Amino acid sequence: QVQLVESGGGLVQAGGSLRLSCAASGRTFSNYAMGWFRQAPGKEREFVAAINRSGGSTYYADSVKGRFTISRDNAKNEVYLQMNSLKPEDTAVYYCAARPYYRGNYYRERDYDYWGQGTQVTVSS
Secondary structure (H helix, E strand, O other): OEEEEEEOOEEEEOOOOEEEEEEEEEOOHHHEEEEEEEEOOOOOOEEEEEEOOOOOOEEEOOOOOOOEEEEEEOOOOEEEEEEOOOOHHHOEEEEEEEEEOOOOOOOOHHHOOEEOOOEEEEEEO
8 A cells, every 4th residue: 555645736826836745655665656647627637747666767748748847756755746837727636646667557547556635736827
């Protein structure tokens, strides 16, 4: 079992920045690839970014590429999402998720076994 707790959400103006954190506890953190997903009101949850177990490979949705950066610190059991140049369309609840490193696809929601409770990000225009 892996427990995930997100933090760092809030209200920011368009063009601003936020840094989300996700603290993991339970099983060995470095055995899990990590992802960030988001769900806007009235929409399905969508992939945002992912990182492999070592942190050496990262993946991004086209909508956030060049603006968001995912990273992890295996010594602290944490994963981060640095969000710059935020847009109103980035408004959503952001979730971090964990999947075993040896299976699944980074962009596929159903491949992730563990999820946090989510943190709200609101970008005003």
